[in-house]
Amino acid sequence: MLRFIKPLIFCILIFENVSIVSQETGLKEKSEKIIINEDSSFDIEYTILLKKSSEPRTYPIFYDTELEKVSEIALSEVKGKRLKPLTIKRIFEEEVKLDYIASKKIKSVFIPAEMEVSLTYLVSCKELMYFSSLPFFSYQEIDTLKYEITVPKKFEFVHNIIHKDSLSFYSIDSTNTDFNTTWKIKAAPKKVAEDPLQFFGIYKNMKVPLMRTLVMPNSYKNDPKKYMNDWYLENISSKKGLDASVKQKIDELTANTTDPKEILHIIYNYMKRNFKYVAIEIGMGAFIPSHANEVFTNKQGDCKDLSNFLSETLKYKGIKSDIALAATFNHISDCDFPSLSSANHVICVAYINEEKILLDPTDIIHLVGTPVQSLQNRSILIINEEGGNFYEVAQFSPQQNEIYYQLDLAMDENNAILKGTFTTNYNGISSNYLKRNLHDIGETEFKNFSKSFYEEVLGNQSISDVTLINDLQKLQFTGAISITGKTFIDGSNRYLFIDFLPKLIENESRQTLFEGTYLRNPFHKKVVSNIQLNEPIEDFKPITHSFEGAGISLNVTIRKNSDLEIQCNYDFVIDHLFVEKENISNINEILNAFKKILNDPIVLKKKKS
Numbered sequence: 001m002l003r004f005i006k007p008l009i010f011c012i013l014i015f016e017n018v019s020i021v022s023q024e025t026g027l028k029e030k031s032e033k034i035i036i037n038e039d040s041s042f043d044i045e046y047t048i049l050l051k052k053s054s055e056p057r058t059y060p061i062f063y064d065t066e067l068e069k070v071s072e073i074a075l076s077e078v079k080g081k082r083l084k085p086l087t088i089k090r091i092f093e094e095e096v097k098l099d100y101i102a103s104k105k106i107k108s109v110f111i112p113a114e115m116e117v118s119l120t121y122l123v124s125c126k127e128l129m130y131f132s133s134l135p136f137f138s139y140q141e142i143d144t145l146k147y148e149i150t151v152p153k154k155f156e157f158v159h160n161i162i163h164k165d166s167l168s169f170y171s172i173d174s175t176n177t178d179f180n181t182t183w184k185i186k187a188a189p190k191k192v193a194e195d196p197l198q199f200f201g202i203y204k205n206m207k208v209p210l211m212r213t214l215v216m217p218n219s220y221k222n223d224p225k226k227y228m229n230d231w232y233l234e235n236i237s238s239k240k241g242l243d244a245s246v247k248q249k250i251d252e253l254t255a256n257t258t259d260p261k262e263i264l265h266i267i268y269n270y271m272k273r274n275f276k277y278v279a280i281e282i283g284m285g286a287f288i289p290s291h292a293n294e295v296f297t298n299k300q301g302d303c304k305d306l307s308n309f310l311s312e313t314l315k316y317k318g319i320k321s322d323i324a325l326a327a328t329f330n331h332i333s334d335c336d337f338p339s340l341s342s343a344n345h346v347i348c349v350a351y352i353n354e355e356k357i358l359l360d361p362t363d364i365i366h367l368v369g370t371p372v373q374s375l376q377n378r379s380i381l382i383i384n385e386e387g388g389n390f391y392e393v394a395q396f397s398p399q400q401n402e403i404y405y406q407l408d409l410a411m412d413e414n415n416a417i418l419k420g421t422f423t424t425n426y427n428g429i430s431s432n433y434l435k436r437n438l439h440d441i442g443e444t445e446f447k448n449f450s451k452s453f454y455e456e457v458l459g460n461q462s463i464s465d466v467t468l469i470n471d472l473q474k475l476q477f478t479g480a481i482s483i484t485g486k487t488f489i490d491g492s493n494r495y496l497f498i499d500f501l502p503k504l505i506e507n508e509s510r511q512t513l514f515e516g517t518y519l520r521n522p523f524h525k526k527v528v529s530n531i532q533l534n535e536p537i538e539d540f541k542p543i544t545h546s547f548e549g550a551g552i553s554l555n556v557t558i559r560k561n562s563d564l565e566i567q568c569n570y571d572f573v574i575d576h577l578f579v580e581k582e583n584i585s586n587i588n589e590i591l592n593a594f595k596k597i598l599n600d601p602i603v604l605k606k607k608k609s
Contacts, residue, residue: 063105267310331343347380373521380393447466502525536563
């Protein structure tokens with residue numbers, strides 16, 4: 001039942017006391033008969049065929065105590081085409097011991113050894129919107145998944161399949177009667193790695209086949225978006241409005257301005273400084289926020305709570321705003337189809353001078369007027385009185401996220417050490433990785449972190465005296481660097497290795513990347529390294545290397561500035577958020593080419609006197 005109990009608004013789950021015991025239950029076949037009732041409830045009749053096992057085991061039934069009822073559990077031994085009823089010896093029931101999940105339970109059915117068994121049970125759910133998806137994947141080896149969906153004539157069934165190309169087999173057909181339509185679906189499911197989050201319909205960083213579903217009244221025919229929008233509006237209508245104490249506080253904060261943008265900044269920053277993010281349980285609490293006044297009183301909530309409160313405060317100050325359902329970068333699907341399974345996040349959208357301004361009060365790094373980092377290139381469903389609308393969030397450009405390094409180095413008289421300084425400037429969200437660390441661990445610990453970080457980024461050389469300048473728009477580091485073992489003399493030639501130059505992608509330790517790696521944001525990285533020598537060198541033609549692919553380029557230049565100085569520069573642009581099958585070869589080709597450039601010595605001829 002888990003996919004129907006999908007937590008729409010589940011930004012964080014912390015596993016500390018997980019009571020789920022992983023075991024191979026030996027599924028052979030799984031079928032679900034879904035019956036939509038006239039009163040907008042629905043029932044699912046499950047049939048599970050379990051292979052013969054030499055050991056007894058248990059089969060877990062997860063359900064939501066707030067919305068679901070489990071009944072009619074029955075076991076039978078499979079004897080050819082006949083079923084012999086069995087007495088169920090034990091059914092264990094326990095709470096799901098998982099932080100912030102309050103309404104989940106597990107019924108574990110004892111399965112005897114040495115026989116092939118059929119397990120059947122019924123799950124009844126009173127909220128039709130929870131019929132939100134059909135997974136075509138499994139962490140167990142299952143030959144066939146079968147779904148049968150019966151929908152009364154008063155409803156329309158709409159669906160959309162993501163990652164369908166990864167299915168080896170799939171079929172769907174329907175039959176009509178005077179009273180209903182029945183859909184029959186079969187699929188050979190894709191095998192995936194086991195993850196306890198899947199028990200709760202949370203699919204992080206997965207690209208697997210899934211049918212998103214929605215059953216809606218015929219009055220909304222051909223307009224599922226409006227149905228989803230109106231349903232959500234109706235459910236949150238009782239969670240809106242501000243009492244006198246909240247209004248008084250908001251008036252105090254904004255007493256000295258009437259400028260809408262300044263008011264927005266003040267309230268947004270006040271929330272990020274004073275409200276705590278916490279995740280909430282599955283069930284109705286997974287997608288319907290707490291009342292705005294309750295959020296203010298407790299000074300905490302999850303994404304839907306905080307976004308609803310923010311929207312209400314902006315409306316109070318005369319700034320039009322809505323909340324929007326969204327899917328972050330690690331969600332299984334984009335929010336481009338109206339289903340609860342399409343979203344795992346909620347944000348606030350404000351409107352000033354006809355400009356849409358995205359606000360995520362759970363993102364402590366986010367700046368007003370910029371895209372939300374985790375939603376770049378993702379769609380959101382804005383919930384409003386006009387019937388709702390999908391909106392695609394922009395992606396940052398590499399130029400908005402410039403990283404600039406300057407190294408000024410000098411060779412000592414013994415030709416053994418290069419010493420000097422480095423300065424690094426991060427613009428846009430290129431520094432978010434570092435800013436989040438600064439926020440999480442504090443300034444004192446961050447000093448130690450930044451020293452270790454730059455030692456790793458700058459070829460594992462010795463770093464000291466790191467200082468930080470932190471403002472809203474950029475982050476700047478300066479420090480001293482001492483480089484050993486990178487230069488030696490052989491007769492009339494000096495050999496110099498430059499593998500201390502900053503690596504191309506700083507927050508990845510691997511030199512080649514795997515498909516699925518999240519790069520966080522596009523960026524444009526410029527590096528200028530001036531190296532002062534201790535004896536003059538002959539002129540040489542600038543050494544250049546250029547590489548270019550779709551959305552990625554690298555240009556390296558090594559030149560002579562004077563008889564006693566050379567300059568090593570590179571310019572790297574990457575316009576990708578993920579390493580995917582379409583770009584992985586280009587990305588790794590450039591990373592490997594850069595590694596080869598750094599590993600080959602620069603040969604400098606000493607100038608003849």
